Amino acid sequence: MASDQELPEGTIQNILDQETLKWVFVGGKGGVGKTTCSSILSILLARVRPSVLIISTDPAHNLSDAFQQRFTKTPTLINGFTNLYAMEVDPTVENEDILGADGTDNFVSELANAIPGIDEAMSFAEMLKLVQTMDYSVVVFDTAPTGHTLRLLQFPSTMEKGLAKMMTLKNRFGGLLSQMTRIFGAEDDFGEDAILGRLEGMKEVIEQVNKQFKDPDLTTFVCVCIPEFLSLYETERLVQELTKFEIDTHNIIINQVLFDDEVLESKLLKARMKMQQKYIHQFYLLYDDFHITKLPLLPEEVCGVEALKSFSQHFLKPYEPSIVRGTVEELEKRISVLKLKLKDAEAELERARKGKQKV
Ligand SMILES: Nc1ncnc2c1ncn2[C@@H]1O[C@H](COP(=O)(O)OP(=O)(O)OP(=O)(O)O)[C@@H](O)[C@H]1O
Numbered sequence: 001m002a003s004d005q006e007l008p009e010g011t012i013q014n015i016l017d018q019e020t021l022k023w024v025f026v027g028g029k030g031g032v033g034k035t036t037c038s039s040i041l042s043i044l045l046a047r048v049r050p051s052v053l054i055i056s057t058d059p060a061h062n063l064s065d066a067f068q069q070r071f072t073k074t075p076t077l078i079n080g081f082t083n084l085y086a087m088e089v090d091p092t093v094e095n096e097d098i099l100g101a102d103g104t105d106n107f108v109s110e111l112a113n114a115i116p117g118i119d120e121a122m123s124f125a126e127m128l129k130l131v132q133t134m135d136y137s138v139v140v141f142d143t144a145p146t147g148h149t150l151r152l153l154q155f156p157s158t159m160e161k162g163l164a165k166m167m168t169l170k171n172r173f174g175g176l177l178s179q180m181t182r183i184f185g186a187e188d189d190f191g192e193d194a195i196l197g198r199l200e201g202m203k204e205v206i207e208q209v210n211k212q213f214k215d216p217d218l219t220t221f222v223c224v225c226i227p228e229f230l231s232l233y234e235t236e237r238l239v240q241e242l243t244k245f246e247i248d249t250h251n252i253i254i255n256q257v258l259f260d261d262e263v264l265e266s267k268l269l270k271a272r273m274k275m276q277q278k279y280i281h282q283f284y285l286l287y288d289d290f291h292i293t294k295l296p297l298l299p300e301e302v303c304g305v306e307a308l309k310s311f312s313q314h315f316l317k318p319y320e321p322s323i324v325r326g327t328v329e330e331l332e333k334r335i336s337v338l339k340l341k342l343k344d345a346e347a348e349l350e351r352a353r354k355g356k357q358k359v
């Protein structure tokens with residue numbers, strides 16, 4: 001972290017430098033650029049790590065759109081890379097997918113009703129268990145909008161509650177449950193003992209994952225937002241929740257920022273830029289110990305590997321408005337436009353001064 005005088009560097013270089021990181025979550029409000037940012041992070045990580053996996057846990061998958069390639073629930077190599085894989089998992093899968101269509105439905109749905117989110121938590125745990133065996137150097141999560149993500153991150157405690165509930169049920173009702181499962185058609189092998197065994201088996205994974213998620217050497221959460229009130233508010237809520245779950249977060253990406261040069265011609269954009277600056281200022285005040293990376297709003301979508309790669313430069317170098325970049329001709333043209341505008345502004349000021357004098 002930076003000293004009091006110095007702001008942390010405004011790039012995500014710190015994530016690339018943190019060689020111990022194993023899990024990188026990218027989250028934020030709907031539509032702010034989570035998929036774009038997680039895709040770019042995974043591309044950048046693939047340059048410095050032996051193997052990278054990007055997972056979308058958003059039921060409305062859009063990694064396929066960003067990379068313009070179809071992905072499934074098994075990791076697929078992304079075209080043009082040798083060490084970057086993507087998979088799209090659905091955390092809201094049917095119960096059968098988790099426990100198998102083995103006649104234990106009544107029991108599982110009973111459990112699912114008793115502990116909200118247990119089915120989702122179990123499928124997330126299963127997925128993590130699988131991913132852990134695959135041995136990727138780092139895993140990037142493109143998460144669903146905030147509420148959903150927070151629910152997923154609570155999954156270890158949801159699972160623990162589930163286990164505790166199962167234990168009480170078992171202790172309280174003893175043989176009654178197994179009798180019931182038999183009555184309702186479940187074979188002995190697939191009765192509550194089997195489910196309990198399964199949950200118990202997962203307990204170890206959960207505890208391990210829970211420990212890893214709470215270890216800032218292994219896990220970090222990147223908050224993506226836009227410079228608007230609601231997004232600032234939601235980011236604060238997210239940061240607070242993450243702190244509550246003891247999950248490290250020290251990077252904020254402010255996406256869709258309007259910079260001076262793009263808005264010279266438009267009053268509307270100028271007004272929006274002013275509004276954005278107000279919230280950007282607040283982000284800096286609230287999160288002075290965070291790395292805050294600002295990304296420009298582009299006139300077009302960021303679609304396909306080439307566009308993602310080109311946009312990735314802003315993750316590594318604080319954005320310079322294009323006013324100071326370009327060919328000599330382009331710069332000359334921009335400067336002459338600015339000179340004209342300056343003349344107009346001076347004339348305006350002169351008129352205003354004269355008007356004032358008259359008063
Ligand atoms: N800085 C930017 N300039 C222009 N377009 C952008 C920028 N960032 C993202 N986009 C585009 O905005 C759209 C939404 O971005 P993205 O899909 O990354 O958001 P998201 O947070 O993942 O959305 P969702 O909540 O729906 O999953 C995409 O079409 C993307 O290409």
Ligand SMILES: [Mg+2]
Nearest residue numbers: 034035058062
């Ligand atoms: Mg998305």
